[in-house]
Amino acid sequence: MTQVLVLGGTGWLSGRIAQRWRDAGAQVTCLARGSRPAPDGTVLLRGDRDEPDVYDRLREQQWDEIVDISSRADHVGAAVAALGDSAAHWTYVSSVSVYADEVTVGLDETGPLHAPAQPGDEYDYSAQKVAAEQAVTALGTRAGIVRPGLVVGAGDPSDRFGYWAAAFARAGDGAVLAPDSRDRFAQVIDVDDLAGFITADRRTGVVNAIGDPLPLSDLLDAFRTESGHTGPVRVADDDWLNAHGVQYWMGERSLPLWLPADMPGFAQHDNRAYRAAGGGFTPLDQTIRSVLADERARGLDRERRAGLTRHDESELLAQLV
Numbered sequence: 366m367t368q369v370l371v372l373g374g375t376g377w378l379s380g381r382i383a384q385r386w387r388d389a390g391a392q393v394t395c396l397a398r399g400s401r402p403a404p405d406g407t408v409l410l411r412g413d414r415d416e417p418d419v420y421d422r423l424r425e426q427q428w429d430e431i432v433d434i435s436s437r438a439d440h441v442g443a444a445v446a447a448l449g450d451s452a453a454h455w456t457y458v459s460s461v462s463v464y465a466d467e468v469t470v471g472l473d474e475t476g477p478l479h480a481p482a483q484p485g486d487e488y489d490y491s492a493q494k495v496a497a498e499q500a501v502t503a504l505g506t507r508a509g510i511v512r513p514g515l516v517v518g519a520g521d522p523s524d525r526f527g528y529w530a531a532a533f534a535r536a537g538d539g540a541v542l543a544p545d546s547r548d549r550f551a552q553v554i555d556v557d558d559l560a561g562f563i564t565a566d567r568r569t570g571v572v573n574a575i576g577d578p579l580p581l582s583d584l585l586d587a588f589r590t591e592s593g594h595t596g597p598v599r600v601a602d603d604d605w606l607n608a609h610g611v612q613y614w615m616g617e618r619s620l621p622l623w624l625p626a627d628m629p630g631f632a633q634h635d636n637r638a639y640r641a642a643g644g645g646f647t648p649l650d651q652t653i654r655s656v657l658a659d660e661r662a663r664g665l666d667r668e669r670r671a672g673l674t675r676h677d678e679s680e681l682l683a684q685l686v
Contacts, residue, residue: 367391368392368428368429369428369431370394370430370431370452372396373395373396373432373435374393374395374409375395375397376397376401376434377522378458378556378559379395379434383395387404393406396412396414396423397412398413398414414437414440417443420443420444424448427451431444431454431456434457436490436493438496439484441496441497445504449504455501456567457501457510459498459511460491460494460514462490462491462494464476465479471633472635473637474512474570506569507569509567509568509572510571511562511563511571513573514553514575515552515553516554516555516559524672525622527669528671528672529588531666534661535675537596538596541589541597541599541678542681542682543598545603546600550632551632552577552578553575553579554576558576562639562642562643572638576636577646578634584649585598587649591650599682609681611681619672620673
């Protein structure tokens with residue numbers, strides 16, 4: 366039986382990866398801290414990756430596959446040092462955020478990377494991912510690096526994609542505030558497509574696991590259609606939004622997926638390697654429907670990690686001439 370170790374396995378993405386391996390007939394072990402459960406049918410070991418002995422129970426096992434999604438390079442490096450010799454293959458889930466060039470459209474896997482994080486550096490997601498990649502690639506032909514873009518789907522804890530489902534649904538026949546989407550793009554991958562790819566393709570080297578670039582206006586139209594929104598969409602330009610304290614991309618008081626005009630390459634990466642390897646693409650309307658149902662179940666007006674509250678949105682709309 367295939368022996369798989371998922372470093373994590375209780376989170377949104379890592380849990381789906383563990384499920385996919387389980388469903389493929391593998392014996393799956395998850396190493397995670399905290400109180401969240403691992404998927405049924407997998408073995409959960411509790412452990413804190415900050416502890417030096419956390420891998421002691423796992424060293425004697427020979428693993429056909431180890432999967433890690435951590436964004437802390439020290440965790441990844443310690444895992445490789447402890448378990449690298451016992452892994453037939455190691456998949457690291459990185460990010461397209463490792464690319465230093467955010468201007469060039471169609472960048473493939475050979476694009477320049479940010480400088481890797483060094484011990485003691487202030488935390489920087491991109492630099493941490495680069496340093497983690499370096500630790501894993503030291504395994505040579507046993508290493509595979511997967512670089513997704515924005516991962517989306519029901520249950521997404523980042524709230525970026527789901528914000529737009531909630532924004533259009535909660536507005537009903539009222540107005541929705543949107544950014545100027547001319548010449549702006551979005552590029553996403555459904556979480557189940559990503560988990561399926563990681564499970565099915567134990568490749569070596571690097572692949573951008575990401576969907577096709579989509580005009581941001583088309584994506585917002587798709588959210589509006591699926592939600593049944595009948596009110597106006599009021600567009601504000603970048604300068605107005607910036608002047609009124611609305612942030613790009615993510616976080617509180619933001620318009621998620623909206624990117625600065627000077628970084629067109631960030632949401633237009635080359636995905637031909639993913640296609641060639643058989644990566645799947647869930648239809649966008651299907652993903653949006655599942656996200657919309659999830660947002661309604663969790664509450665359209667709930668507190669969220671990204672986007673505007675309806676109150677803040679209404680105040681901004683009242684100021685938009």
